[in-house]
Amino acid sequence: MRYFFINILFSLLFFKASAIEKHWAAKWIWAEEELQAEAVMARKSFELGTSPKQAIVKITASDFYQLYINGQYVNRGAARSAAHHQSYDCIDVKGFLREGKNLIAVRVVFEPGAQSYQFEARAGLLVQMEVDNQVIVSDDSWRLMEDSSWDKESPVISRFQRDVCDNVDMRSYSHAWFTGDFDDSSWSFAHELMRNAGWPAHQKGVRATASINPWIKLVKRDIPMLxxxxxxxxxxxxxxxxxxxxxxxxxxxxxxxxxxxxxxxxxxxxxxxxxxxxxxxxxxxxxxxxxxxxxxxxxxxxxxxxxxxxxxxxxxxxxxxxxxxxxxxxxxxxxxxxxxxxxxxxxxxxxxxxxxxxxxxxxxxxxxxxxxxxxxxxxYPFEQKGLMESADAPWVKDFFTASAKTIEICTTDAITDNYRERRQYAQTGYYGALGNYYIFGGMALQRRYLIQIAQEQMADGIMPAYAPLATSDYMVILDSNCFWLKSLWNYYLYSGDEKTVRQLLPAAERLLELLHGFTNEHGLIDNPPYAYWLDHAVNDRSGANFTLNAHYLEALENYSELLNWLKEESYDGYMSKAKTLRGSLQKLFWNEESGLFVDAVVDGKQSMQVSEHANAMALALHIATQEQGNKISQNIVEEDNDFVKRNSGMTTVTPAMSYYLHKGLCEYGSVKASFELLNKRFNHMLAENTNQTLWEEWWLHGSGRTGKFMPGKTRSDAQTESAFPPALFAGYLFGLEPVEPGLKRWALKYIDSGVENLKGVIPVGNAQMQIEWKVGKKQSLKLVIPQGIQIDVDIKSLDAKGTVWVNKQELRGDATTMNLTEGEYNITF
The missing domain is CATH 2.60.120.260 (Galactose-binding domain-like)
Structure with missing residues (x-):
């Protein structure tokens, strides 16, 4: 009930903010329905008495528009969204207008097919230009023509999306249609769209409006223009x-x-x-x-x-x-x-x-x-704010740069998994954040995917694997749902955006209630009704799967901590579930003979399959005891070059799951071995004859998931799930860990990683934190801490004898932690 009233409050706040803008007087327009047009060109001429002092165009379309004013190309859009929360652009066009006659022209292409899990797709264009005190709107006074050069049978680019290849006949194209000299007198007038679903139908005299199905809510673009x-x-x-x-x-x-x-x-x-x-x-x-x-x-x-x-x-x-x-x-x-x-x-x-x-x-x-x-x-207008490099280990900067390139090529109006699928998966956003936060420090894309996936939540609480929908391929992936929960915690940690997080709590609660319904007496998700991903790798998915349940465990613990940060009393209930689940994973899946955790437990019996996936999660989440962790680490760091299955029979992780493997090894003390393994497995992606991006699989010419080469099959050479190195470097090269929402407080300790000299710039909000380690005969740490940030330095990690100098002053006393705030510090030890 509390969350219900919170939602009402936020809805009122959002309504008040949006009410400041001028009312939508525009109508959705398109060609006559019987044409079944998929590409149209629309024009509207208008007069201005003087050169405008201000001019804004609010515009959106399904699926995309190209905007021209007075013969000049302006831009294209709109940003991806489900139609029930249609994103519209606000563009300053004052520089394109002039005194006298003006022309606005728009080309729109619509691809039939599913756009949302909730509504059928529909073609339409909506435009409202506000020039000083004059308003020009899309309505039935616009001239509109179907683009007959467009082939409605154009083949799709791939099975993952509705985008198609162009197949155009320029003999049927209206050349110069967007210029003022073009004669549009033979064009038809636009057709104003009305509600076309539900009974009873419209009565006579009902006007067309901007809010009709499926566009029941118009949302101002909340990310920058591309x-x-x-x-x-x-x-x-x-x-x-x-x-x-x-x-x-x-x-x-x-x-x-x-x-x-x-x-x-x-x-x-x-x-x-x-x-x-x-x-x-x-x-x-x-x-x-x-x-x-x-x-x-x-x-x-x-x-x-x-x-x-x-x-x-x-x-x-x-x-x-x-x-x-x-x-x-x-x-x-x-x-x-x-x-x-x-x-x-x-x-x-x-x-x-x-x-x-x-x-x-x-x-x-x-x-x-x-x-x-x-x-x-x-x-996407990324601005690189972070930096990580080492004079002694060039690979640090190489992987940092490769992560940046990978995120950039996989990002347009969303961080997508790769460029072939272009889908905004929940797990993609989580992994993307591991690079994005340390390279670009951007929050808008992370916020957007959390909201857009929640907007498509089903009545039972489950969320689709990706949103908005790109094809009719309805897909639920349970580990994606766990990643959405983990991403909510992650987003709050890095952004401190309490308003958005509270808005999403009811969706999280419904999802967690559903997931709990899939658990057995041990708190394990067991034989769930939905599929789960694990990057399609070979893994025993019968019964209770270790890796899926480890993701569920992390989601429970993250969500509990999130509620604790928000001072919500219900956090301990989720922590209690997590404690039960953690104990079951420790007790039921460990196989003493192999010295590994097994993939699954079926009706109380352990599976014969083992994987790096399960054992990576056991290490990364500290499910393993120290003794178990040592055995797992020793098994994994042994020389083994097979990217599919190790000599021991253990399935190798894919690039996407490698984050947990390397994090886990570092957590159990195998830091040097972890980074050596990272270089061995990923280094071929940085070869001179490549794009030096991080790949979707270990090979470009086969399947690294099944280990079977598939003739004619290739993979993307950039996948966001592989762009995790910056977070790994921050934690286990630089020894940094954010511990308070909004990055207001960090923990810092020295880690013997084998990399002796490091320089880093870490984005924190609109500022930057600088850190420099020099280790050798003279050991030093330099810090530049911006306003409002605190760093808690682990003194014992610097020198076992406790001999530490801060800005040439010897640190005295028995304190184990040094709390540093805004300023520059030169620490020697």
Whole structure:
């Protein structure tokens, strides 16, 4: 009941804040329903008596829009959201407007299919421009035309999303439709959308409004707009003539043999147009470009050729074994364009992960002129605030940088698992935070996924594995639900955002109540009705699984601590459940003969399977006794190069689960061995011929989950779940641990990691904390602590004799902890 009233209070506060904005007078618009249009272009002309002093556009659409004002491209959106909490953008457009006649133009593409676990999808555009005291809104006065160049049968990029490859016929495209000189008199007027579900139907005289199904709540964008950058000078690395039509060009593996047309290469480097002249027997020409690093972007080409000429634009994030292929990573990155005979400017509707871009041009009997090859690079506006490096161990900075690159390529309007799935998984956000908090110090993306997944919570309390929905693939993963709970604790620890956390407590309570219903007399989740992930690795999932229950244990303990921070009396009930569960894991799963914890217990009997997954969790969460931990650690750190199964029969963790393995080894004293193992397993990902990002699996050309190579199957070379090293470094190289919400208080101790000299910059809110360790003949610690932060230094870890000097003053007394606040400190020991 308490949480009910808290929710009501927050709802009133949010309503009061949103009421300050001007009322939505705009209506959702689209083409007439019988057209079943999936791409439309909309225009509205209006007059301004003077140059505006202020002008804001509030705009959203399903699925995405491209906004133009007076012929100039402004931006695209909207941010991902479920339709029942539709995200809208607020954009300052004063610089695009002028006195006199003005034009706002928008292209919208809608992909049919599920967008939410709660509502059916629907196509629509909503625009409200507020210029001084004048308001221009989307309604039935707008001109609107279906984009007939768009092929409704365009193939999906991958099975994980609704995004499709472009398949456009520029002969049917309305060139220059977004400019003021374009004649739209033949276009239809827009159709205002009304509620189209439920009985009874609308009565006569009911007006269209901005709040209709499925858009029952409009939410102002709560993350920054994405950065957009037009990259114009790729490097030409290959030209190839085709004497036969390629069969399935998208899946063809093109050898990079170094053959390059130097004339074309010079033209591109100087941003000059160039002409392709074909030989009589030539069927087509392939030009392959390298943008230098993997990015998310929209391929763009400005091209002239005879009407009907076929163009294909193919992208790939990396090349494998010196071969280019556009069907990597369980996806197809191929767009097809049919030229109009005019000067065609085409830009992809959906972004691709792209480092390499190939343009295949058909020989239609006439030359083709290419005026521009480009990529509109999109990225979340991260600002790197943190740093970790060592002069003695270059790998520290290498892995820190690789983590940053990995998060950047996996992030657009959400931190997603990788670039092939693009889903906002609950566990992805947890792992992403381990890198994000120490590299960028950003909180908005973490807050957003917690809220958006909670918005899709089911009546029984379960949460989907990811949200918003990207396909009709309804997916519940129990460990993702545990990760959501852990992420709530994690978010509060790093942000101190009590308002959001309290708003989400009722969702957490419903989820925990459901999970408790899956437990047996030992407090173990046993034969649950939902699947669980464990990164699809080989693991015994019968009965009560150790790794799943360890995630549940961590969720219970984290949530109990969260409630204690919030001074909620109910925290001890969850701690009591955690105590029972911890005891059962310690007692029932330990196998003395193997010296390991087994994967599962079925009807009281231990499974024969063992894995690094289970034993990593046993170490990381201190489930193992010290003696058990020593045995596990010794088993794991032994030389064993198989990325699938160790010689002992123990299944090897995947990159995603490696965080717990290395954390666990460090917790039981094997710090040096842990980082040696990290280098052995991940170092090949940083080779010079790679993107130096952290991969989805140990191999790019097979499955590291089953150990069986799968011909034609590849994996992403960037996965957010692998970007955990910064948190590992903070804890076990620098010896730092945050202990109070909002990062207001930290614990610090010296750890003998084998890395003697370390420099770090740690983001704390809007400030930065600096730390420098020097260990050798002269041992010292330098700290710069910003205002409002306290660091509790473990004195005993510095010197067993207790001889410590702080700013040249000897520390005296029997204190075991030194409490340092704002200032600069030079500590020698």
């Amino acid at each position: 950065k957009e950058e037009l990259l114009l000078k790729p490097t030409l690395i290959l030209t190839k003539n085709y004497l036969e039509y390629p069969q399935g060009l998208v899946s063809e593996k093109v050898l990079l043999d170094g053959t390059v047309d130097k004339a074309i290469s010079r033209g591109i480097s100087k941003k000059e147009r160039f002409e392709l002249v074909f030989q009589e027997d030539e069927k087509g020409r392939l030009l392959l470009f390298d943008f230098g690093k993997v990015m998310n972007g929209f391929p763009l080409i400005n091209i002239e050729g005879i009407s009907g000429t076929q163009i294909r634009v193919l992208c790939a994030p990396y090349v494998l074994n010196n071969h280019f292929c556009a069907s990597l990573v369980d996806a197809k990155y191929e767009d097809r364009i049919t030229l109009s005979g005019k000067r065609d400017l085409w830009e992809a509707s959906y972004f691709k992960p792209c480092r390499y871009m190939a343009v295949w041009v058909e020989n239609s009997g006439y030359p083709v002129t290419i005026n521009q090859i480009a990529l509109r690079h999109i990225s």
